[in-house]
Amino acid sequence: MQKLLVSQDLLIIDELGFVPxxxxxxxxxxxxxxxRYERGSMIITSNLPFDEWTEVFGxxxxxxxxxxxxxxxxxxLEMNGESFRLRESRKAKS
Structure with a gap:
């Protein structure tokens, strides 16, 4: 599995830190x-600021x-604002 993850052109890790x-x-x-460092592209999403990542990695x-x-x-890319899921949920209830 590790070789497969390393060999991909793009690795996406979504919601890093959601679960320690x-x-x-x-x-x-x-x-x-x-x-993968300097060999392949990565996209990582997280709701945590970097100073809270120690809680994830221990x-x-x-x-x-x-x-x-x-x-x-x-x-x-730092994105702030209302969650689109929350917004869509509110629309559905209206």
């Missing part, structure tokens, strides 16, 4: 990110290493 990772899961994700050192790789050669 186990120690093993965090280490495996680090390996994938490290292997280690300041690991989080720092991941962020170091992810934020080098990056475009960060």
């Amino acid at each position: 990772l186990s120690k093993t899961g965090a280490e495996l994700l680090f390996e994938v990110i490290s292997q 280690s300041e050192r690991l989080t720092g290493a991941i962020l170091d790789r992810l934020t080098h050669h990056v475009h960060i």
Whole structure:
């Protein structure tokens, strides 16, 4: 699986941080990110600011290493506002 994830032209990780990772899961994700570093494109979505990612990965050192790789050669799009799902749900109830 790891070789497959590394070999893709684009890897999308949606809702990173929605569920905290186990120690093993965090280490495996680090390996994938490290292997893809400067070799393949990634899109990562998260509702968490970077300073809360330590809660997801469980280690300041690991989080720092991941962020170091992810934020080098990056475009960060910060989107604020109402959730489109919430907006659509409200429309449906009206």
